[in-house]
Amino acid sequence: MKPVVVYTTTYCPFCVSAKALLQAKGIPFQEIDVTNDVNLRQEVIRRSGRRTVPQIFIDDEPIGGFTELKALADSGELDAKLAD
Numbered sequence: 001m002k003p004v005v006v007y008t009t010t011y012c013p014f015c016v017s018a019k020a021l022l023q024a025k026g027i028p029f030q031e032i033d034v035t036n037d038v039n040l041r042q043e044v045i046r047r048s049g050r051r052t053v054p055q056i057f058i059d060d061e062p063i064g065g066f067t068e069l070k071a072l073a074d075s076g077e078l079d080a081k082l083a084d
Helices: 013-024 038-048 066-075 077-082
Strands: 004-008 030-033 055-058 061-064
Touching (some): 013 066, 030 038, 038 055, 055 066, 066 077
Antiparallel strands (some): 004 055, 055 061
């Protein structure tokens, strides 16, 4: 399975939803909390081109936030993206 990284903040309901979806599907992920870290916020903006969280990466490919993750899961494409 390809690695999944999720940039989050502690106060973001979409972050909670994204993590819950991944956990429900049994997908391991690395969470990077950017709540109080300006450097990590800059890193996620640089990597994704977006200022919002969550930002989700599969094998270093930016896939977007919760809405995009849910769409991938609903369409069945998430499993294909995760396959080695």
